[in-house]
Amino acid sequence: MIRELVRTTRTVRRFQEQRALDPVVLRECIDCARLGGSARNAQTLKYMLVTEAGQRQALFPLLGWAGYLADWPGPAPGERPPAYAVCLLDKGLVRGAESEVYCDLGIATQNLLLAAAEQGVFGCRIGAFSSQAVQRLLQIDDGYEALLIIALGYPAETVSLQEVGPDGDIRYWRDEQGGHHVPKRALAALLLNPPAL
Numbered sequence: 156m157i158r159e160l161v162r163t164t165r166t167v168r169r170f171q172e173q174r175a176l177d178p179v180v181l182r183e184c185i186d187c188a189r190l191g192g193s194a195r196n197a198q199t200l201k202y203m204l205v206t207e208a209g210q211r212q213a214l215f216p217l218l219g220w221a222g223y224l225a226d227w228p229g230p231a232p233g234e235r236p237p238a239y240a241v242c243l244l245d246k247g248l249v250r251g252a253e254s255e256v257y258c259d260l261g262i263a264t265q266n267l268l269l270a271a272a273e274q275g276v277f278g279c280r281i282g283a284f285s286s287q288a289v290q291r292l293l294q295i296d297d298g299y300e301a302l303l304i305i306a307l308g309y310p311a312e313t314v315s316l317q318e319v320g321p322d323g324d325i326r327y328w329r330d331e332q333g334g335h336h337v338p339k340r341a342l343a344a345l346l347l348n349p350p351a352l
């Protein structure tokens with residue numbers, strides 16, 4: 156069911172690091188990203204997979220994790236992602252406004268994460284990094300721009316949704332057992348003209 160898949164496709168930041176991802180699964184995820192809608196059908200996005208241990212180790216400190224969890228420095232050794240997908244803009248293919256690229260990026264990465272979740276693999280989009288530093292590390296040339304990095308792996312944490320409370324606080328939080336909670340605004344709060352049922 157699409158609703159159940161959408162509901163359970165949550166951001167996960169702690170992984171079973173030793174459990175490598177099957178290259179077939181990774182390929183399938185990128186293939187689903189590829190099939191998303193694209194403004195002007197320009198299809199400006201390209202991908203680079205990072206699975207090799209040395210590269211992962213070097214990439215990890217360049218990434219910002221969970222800004223709302225102030226006391227948490229990110230996943231510890233053993234719970235770091237076994238794979239990353241670096242989403243790249245191929246600058247030579249851009250036709251329209253920059254905003255179109257980000258629209259495409261949202262569609263593509265949601266397809267990617269839905270395909271992953273169907274296989275029991277979850278991920279975290281990471282926008283908090285310096286594209287220059289990442290591109291230097293991965294030897295990606297200036298014809299591309301790293302826009303977003305998706306950490307991927309089998310989960311080592313549970314994530315649940317809750318409704319945003321009356322205080323309007325949208326910050327995710329962790330309970331004492333380490334469970335991660337993500338507040339979502341209620342449907343009634345964002346559907347401005349609900350159809351009569």
Ligand SMILES: Cc1cc2nc3c(=O)[nH]c(=O)nc-3n(C[C@H](O)[C@H](O)[C@H](O)COP(=O)(O)O)c2cc1C
Nearest residue numbers: 164165166219220221222279280281282283327337
């Ligand atoms: C464009 C974008 C950038 C994000 N960047 C980061 C990031 O740099 N670090 C991080 O830990 N999470 C990042 N996230 C994950 C969000 O924090 C997460 O989507 C949000 O808390 C809601 O949780 P959910 O994905 O389970 O609904 C990003 C998400 C999006 C869509």
